[in-house]
Amino acid sequence: MFYSKILFTFAAYYLQPLTNDLRLNKIQLIQYRNYSSSVFEFSAPVTCITGPNGSGKTNLLDAVYYLCYTKSYFSAYQQNSVQMGLDGFRVTGKFVHGDELETISCKWKAAKKEVFKNEVAYEKFTDHIGRYSAVMIAPDDTELINGGSEPRRRWVDSILGQVDKEYLERLMQYQRILLQRNAWLKMQAFKANTDYSELDFYNARLSADAAYIYQKRVQFLIAFLPLLNEFYHRLSGGAETLEVTYNSDLSQKSMADWLQQGLEHDLRMQRTLRGIHKDDWEFALNGMMLKQFGSQGQKKSFLFALKLGQYAYLSKVLGHLPILLLDDIFEKLDQNRMEALLSIIRGDAFGQVILTDTHPERIKQAFGPEAEIGFIHL
Ligand SMILES: Nc1ncnc2c1ncn2[C@@H]1O[C@H](COP(=O)(O)OP(=O)(O)OP(=O)(O)O)[C@@H](O)[C@H]1O
Ligand SMILES: [Mg+2]
Known part of the structure; x- marks a missing residue:
């Protein structure tokens, strides 16, 4: 009750008209x-x-x-x-x-x-x-709901990258270092002796960037959810309960721990298996996953609500x-x-x-x- 009150106060704050x-x-x-x-x-x-x-x-x-x-x-x-x-x-x-x-x-x-x-x-x-x-709404955006995790990550990143330069820079760095770590993992299959100093460097960088990105993604959802709720219900006229769950490896333990404890597995698979590059968001209406059980109309309303929520969020944060x-x-x-x-x-x-x-x-x-x-x- 208290929580939902905070959320709706947040929504009203975000939806105030801007003149700029x-x-x-x-x-x-x-x-x-x-x-x-x-x-x-x-x-x-x-x-x-x-x-x-x-x-x-x-x-x-x-x-x-x-x-x-x-x-x-x-x-x-x-x-x-x-x-x-x-x-x-x-x-x-x-x-x-x-x-x-x-x-x-x-x-x-x-x-x-x-x-x-x-x-x-x-x-x-x-x-x-x-x-x-700018916010684009196009018919092919259904990927955001029906597709795999990548379009949803790209979408969240495109929003947070605009409002937070550090997020954008850290994300770019994370992606670059992840490629380097994966190349290092691949190389170990052909080496007799393993040099861990390079790996320590990658792990330290990835851990710091992942912690920042994870925290920003958590905060984003708290601010975004009331907007999504408001637009979904205005568009659909429906009364469904809407939920968004942010799934991240980092909600269980830190990136540093994953990298350290999962090294053997990573070496076997020759890539970094855990981290914020695997994050996803799950959408549900009345406790049922939208992707699997939502009707066409519900998905359409949800998609538009995501985009209008994006608009409202950006306008408030960017001014x-x-x-x-x-x-x-x-x-x-x-x-x-x-x-x-x-x-x-x-x-x-x-x-x-x-x-x-x-x-x-x-x-x-x-x-x-x-x-x-x-x-x-x-
Ligand atoms: N790189 C390109 N060079 C030249 N022509 C291109 C290029 N890319 C797309 N086109 C042309 O642009 C046209 C498509 O334009 P567009 O998708 O903007 O049309 P549209 O008016 O939106 O159509 P619709 O109503 O079907 O959505 C096609 O005729 C296509 O051949
Ligand atoms: Mg067209």
């Missing part, structure tokens, strides 16, 4: 996907990109995401974003960030990336992360309203969920919205005659 807005006014795409050279303006709070299938709606949305995170949302291979047959692209965006006008430009050429703010190149891309935030990117979602939502989603994103706790749809009429109708919507017809 982030707006993308204009974007230029050169040799990006199907765009040779195009400029688009976003003059209204809500912009709807329309056009037939294959006309480049998702690509344009992805270019906005690229400006915010210097990577594509949809493809892990940067080269895929280059227009077929060419060797580079450039995407430039004009942002308004509070009172500042800022130009961000991402250039990819001959497999090398450069990012510029007001024409000055960033030395480290991590300096960019967290200042231009600005991220750009909300919605790919093709009105196609997939029933009337009730669509109305619930619209009432949420039209509130003060949400800023600029850019969405795609094949039918402009559907969007006009959904948002109502008063809504200020800009259209980009491809």
